[in-house]
Amino acid sequence: MTTQFNRRILLRGLGGAVVAAPFLSSIWERTAKAQAATVPKRTIVMFTHYGCITNKWFPAKLDGELTAADLMGTSLEPLTPFAKKLLMPRGIRTMNEWTANNTGAGHGRGQGNDSHTQIAGSIFTCQPVTPNSDKPFDFGDPKFKAMPVGPSLDHVMAKQLSPQGTPLFMNVAGQSKEGAQSAISYSAAETIFTAQNATQAFSGLTNLFKSSTPMNADTWAISKGKAITDIVKGDLSRLMSKDMSRADKDKLAAWMELANQVGGVIASAQCSQELAMTLGANNKLGTSGGDALTRKVNDTMDNADLYSAIAALTAACNANPVIFLKYPNNHTFSGLGINADSHNQSHRLDNAGMQGPCVAGAVQNLLKIDAYYAKKFANLVALLEGMAEGSGTVLDNTVAVWMNEMSDGNAHNLNNAPIIQAGGGGGYFKTGRIINLDTASGATAQQMLGRSLSQCVDGTPQTSDGVSQGTGTEAKYGNMPVNKYFCNIMNAMGMKADAMGYPAKDGPASEVTHYGYSDKTEDFAGGKGAVAGATIHNPGGFTELKA
């Protein structure tokens, strides 16, 4: 069904497109808001675990125009049709890297918890995790359950930008309960945010579809909905009047606020059943064959693509401007012919250790997975590009980013992060470019390909060694902080900041310059407060990325 990716669907302007929704069980009413006149923007983040084979993922070019030719022969080849709309920021590192030397403040590159727990917890929060561990190899339980001490980017953004105050966060394999070792979405300190599955996310959109007949406000459906809401509010009030802890009363107050919400979603005029069908967005996940991601929905889509289609529909309907698609940890890609756990494969082993003889075919399998992910991202980008919006496309007004948990999965290094962005965020970002942000390190393009192929490949040692980080990029290269990139994204989305430059819903500042606990990974060692002077050392977004 390649035609569906090429067909342009004109989205008429938002002005006057106030649509009264059928008052089903949703308490949202439709009101016109001042924001209706501005061009919608949205951020979609696709997140995958366990790094990539960097030598094949990154193009040979470190800085310059990004052309289709640059992507040919790399794992990102599926993105060649969109080269002009891509942006590859290079030389970035994410925070709180695990190494064998992370034995406390002043040592190593972060906390000594676990090479997945602390990375997952810190990647979008830029906060340390708690409880801290200074014993990188210990197996004591709490360190694997450690969680960040602040909220993640999706929530910080959604608090300002989303009508619901929360992001649309989906687990693409339908995995319902992720623990601290792999969860990336935290609505507050140590509070994991639960994902929606395809059915739940899609049902939130069907409520927005433009109905063919205008709604009469005087219907039983509406009066019933109001009466039920009043019953709920009465119940909450009676509960709140009882003797209760502060914490419990706050919970009831939060529920009351949801029940009181009348502001809502301004769905775009073309948000409709027809648009959903054209995108292939629905809740009919494939149920047989392959694995949870690769199970086929139809000839051209698998389950992962279905989640991307829901993301694209959410974007086009303006249902939520903050959308995260999280791919699973510990996944067996049996649909790709890989009958081993993806975590073990990332270590080129047949077990969950970090050292040992290479398992046959590991690198080939990892390349297959990288190619699969690239295809999924390309399919998402194609859906966004296929919808016209204003003078361009939905993609032009989107920041779509594929971010990985780490650079090389065996080395679990966080420098030289593999990041690929599609869409300029409504003219904020440069596009069609690879931009090297860490020129000061003097790394060559060759060095920035990393060393993923330095073990377990013909002609290299047949021993995998994750402890030495030998398959990562050398530590001195590619260390510009991701906090700055997150500031770029927040500014592209028009977020406000407080006087210090941290995101703040009511301003007064109009530019975000500070995000997180620190933008130096070494500041995370020992946990919160252990390293004196932990702060944002390099505020502001990357000016090099701005159009």
Place this chain on the structure above:
Amino acid sequence: MNGATAGSGPNGTAGSGPTATGGTTGEMLPPDGPCMPGIPVTTQIPRLLNRQYENVVRDLLGVTSLDGAPVSSALIGDFTGPMTAPAWRIYQDVAAKIAAQVMSGTNKARFITCDPAAAGCLNTTIQTFGRKAFRRALSPEEVASFETLSKTTPAGTPAEVAEATLNAFLVSPSFLLIPELNVETELSATTQTAAIKLSQQEVATRLSFLLWGSVPDDALNAAADAMQLQTKEQILAEAQRMIQVREKTGPLVSAFHDEWAQMNNSGSHWFKIDHDPVKFPSYNVAAKASYQKELDAFFEEVAYTNGSFQDLLLSNVAFVNKDNAAIYGLDPAQYTADLQKVTLDAAQPRPGFLTRAGFLSSFSSYDSTSPILRGAFIAAWLLNANPGAPVEGAKDAKVEGTFATQRAYVEALTEKMQPCQGCHTVVNPLGFALENYDALGKWQTTDLRGGAIDATTTTTSLGDGTAKQLTSPVQLMQGIADTPKAKELYARAWVSYAFGRNPNANDQCVVDQLQTKLTAGGYSILTLLGDLTQADSFRLRVRGAQ
């Protein structure tokens, strides 16, 4: 820890916090640690877990599926913390669907048995159904609140109003939460300070959610209304009645053991792997569907035949159908598609749940056994055996040569040098003891690699920690059953699951008591379940800071 000694500091405040007035208020849950007598601070408004929501709509309304799927799968995954916008939206959507389904089908009489157009019908329905849904009688104010549904402009038809009434109940906080609002106090025997006493209806609700994961039945509601749940003895008598309702308590027992065995842990290996059909021509993909069902049936059956903790590890009972029969060396032609109880004979020992197909197959590799996965599961989750940190300074691990058995390969791979040795000399023996079960779970005496299986091992991880030689899987399982830590972990898991809170120093006192009984022997699982209702913290509570 705050330096408090056991027995000091009521309610876990251990000297900290300005709000330790009387014994009815406290700080947060005391951190995990040795027993500190006291009643932990609890929220007064816990929300139904999805598994409880599913049971409740089944018991109240006969609803067993929604859009062809289990009701719990329609809900946002369990989380504590305040209500979120997506979760609230989903609750409303699901409530509307359930109300529509019930009113248009044969379950309608579970909600309403009169004509909604008739005078007084809705009023009676609100009170009768409300008593069950809210687990207490509704106040006149609450009844009037529901009656506003018949007074809207525009109005609905009587049938529409009835459906809206059911819808309203299913989204009410008093339904979705389990509020504990009573304010009377009582002296706690363990701490000799006052704590808040639960009302009779609140005790009944705790009983039914603990033992059934659902709302009280009519008999329990009547006992509460008649004030018959006041003493520990009365509560125990009612609990024993409820435990004998196997169709309600059995599934909870199975669900607990699934949780204890890490089946709900998304990082675990349960049910994730297939096997190579070339190396294992007898591999039957259809058997996968039976794995979890068999284990659930096993756990329930052990409990309901008066079994104890050690029977979980030693019982020869299996549940067999035509798909998994061959794994147990039985003739598939003798079985139907339905699982049936079989006592496996000792020719091929099958002690306990760790020798059932579900575990053995899941904790293997695609094309071979994995003594490491099996051993690590036992070490980590049953024995809490911390192997200690490996020595740094890794050397290249080389494994050359051919190996006659998987065991020989794994020994060469992991036991010859550090840093691998540290963990693997603890983990491996526990897995080697199971090498007579191949990757499918079938009994084998010859390894796929050609050599004879040698499952004799020595371990210091079992029992009293002295070296033990294991020459059969039965000895391994008896060893686990004899290990104090294994019993403690089992007791802890029960306390956390039953009370719905993380391990903490107050509850550790209950864990210690249960562990003593588990050690004495002959302590059945169902007796343990009843004993959970005897803790002071079952009838009394402490409120958090204001």
